[in-house]
Amino acid sequence: MKKHRSSSNIILAVEGLKKYFPVRRGFLQSVIGWIKAVDGVDLTIHQGKTLGLVGESGCGKSTIGRLILKLLEPDEGRVMYHGQDMSGLSDEAMKPLRKEMQIIFQDPYGSLNPRMTVGQSIEEGLRTVGMKGHGERKKKVAHLLEMVRLRPEAAAFYPHQFSGGQRQRIGIARALGVDPSLIICDEPVSALDVSIQSQIINLLKELQNQLGLSYLFISHDLNVVGYLSDTIAVMYLGHIMEYAPAEVFYDNPLHPYTLALLSAIPSSEPGDRHTLPSLAGDVPSPFNPPPGCKFQGRCPLVEDRCRKEEISLYPVRAEHLVRCWKVIGD
């Protein structure tokens, strides 16, 4: 597989990304406010590494995945692939880049056409990248199925004939068809049973080692993210709250929200507990949030300054960034 590489090993960089969705109401559908789904996010993904993006529902993590793939246009900010800014690119100019970036969804049943055989679904992707020969495509499909540990005969069956775990394998095979470098994994194992989940996690890990893939792994499950990721970013209401290498993240988490998340995971390992009063209330709506820190409404350590002054991500040491007045001090 030949891939053009820039000098640095940063495969994807996201800078100041913003996406606001208008909320409309009334007969004239006038805009009454904005949902700040993604509100100024910076991320970098290194070649062959996994960035875990964690957060509760509605925090904007899936929106980031879609912005990176240009399935949504950002309102502000840039997404750079190997240093190349993608924001101004036309659909035509995006085509070669689409080959480089693929996505795996949570529900593979929803993303596979029920009227196409698995083979046809995978071939469709191959055709769009210009693989013309019929025989060549068939061979590639068989190879892809083998890569995800399915038998080549699977190509002749329809999606409903497979179990959830197998369908997820098909989703992965389809994504791999165009030889991508970066795969956005949007909650790929959340809908699976424990014993199947570990099969898929192992597969993703093996493929990464084999093909040098980079992953953006979006999940709400800190156990899965902790197992797979090299770097972890925690999101809350459109902001990154903490950003750290995985070891640092678990050994020395600093943001009160991270601590709350960690203490909320029901852990099967005794002695793996952090002590902090767990959070009250629900994840607030991202609609017109108050000024200051977005976490103020649920934070056990909240003080006056958090309600007034905007705070940005501060580095507390190399590669460890935190967005919290209490942690940073003055």
Place this chain on the structure above:
Amino acid sequence: MLSVQDLKIYFIGDRSVARALDGASYEVRTGETVCLVGESGCGKTVSALAILGIVPQPPGKVMGGKVLLDGQNLLDLDEEEMQQVRGKRIAMVFQEPMTSLNPVFTIEDQISEAIMVHEKAGANEIRKRCIQLLRDVGIPSPEERLKDYPHQLSGGQRQRVMIAMALACNPDVMIADEPTTALDVTVQAQILRLFQELQQTKRMSLLYITHDLGVVANIADRIYVMYAGIIVEQGDTSHIFQDSRHPYTQGLLASLPSRTKRGGALHSIPGLVPDPSDKPLGCPFHPRCSFAVKSCKIKFPEMYDYGEGHVSRCPVLYNKK
């Protein structure tokens, strides 16, 4: 308190019979939290529905076994008698509160309905009870919430309302079927704590059904592990987590991802859960089991006793001991 004995429930289709529950026995003692753990399709939800007599029949059919509540077999009761049990003696909380709550009635309507089915009381009295119930489940300013419709509440609050409804008639046993699966982790932690508090203050027995071993470790007194319609292992929480004697339980525990397992490959159980209409002969787990020997393919495994209530259905590991 509640004892399920050798319960068999089959779903009969045109061409096949799905043996959803294939002789499962378990019991919940007074004031105890029992977890029923298993992957999808193992029969855990069906067994809960059977306790309440709400398995859709047909296609479902109870093929044998008993459900004893204080010694009385619930399967012998007619519909009217069963009404007296449901809600009043045994109440259930479902996974998806949005689909279990009626969207066109207010919270007050729905909770008071749950009370009025079983008790005669004046309107004022009922309203007071509703407010108290909402307060018990930790809903802030309950007086104002009474007039709300389900869609006005968040997922966590809806689940609290469901729990309030289940508590309405002070049941002896509460069955909770994956009540936190649809919730965010921080909200899940709140609901789990609520269950623990309620159980202690109200002294009810709790049968908690889940696939999440992390949740189980946090709340269970005793655990039953289900696979393909049967109980494969049972015991105290510490037995199951620290000294499991069944290959399936061991496999499940080993396949949980966590940051401490980083680096190495995660253990995984090969293969798939068997189709309930086409289960393998002998031990249902043998095609996926790394310990399987010849006899596992032929002989249905007995329960082997390890003492202190720890029982497992695996002859191979028992003989190794």
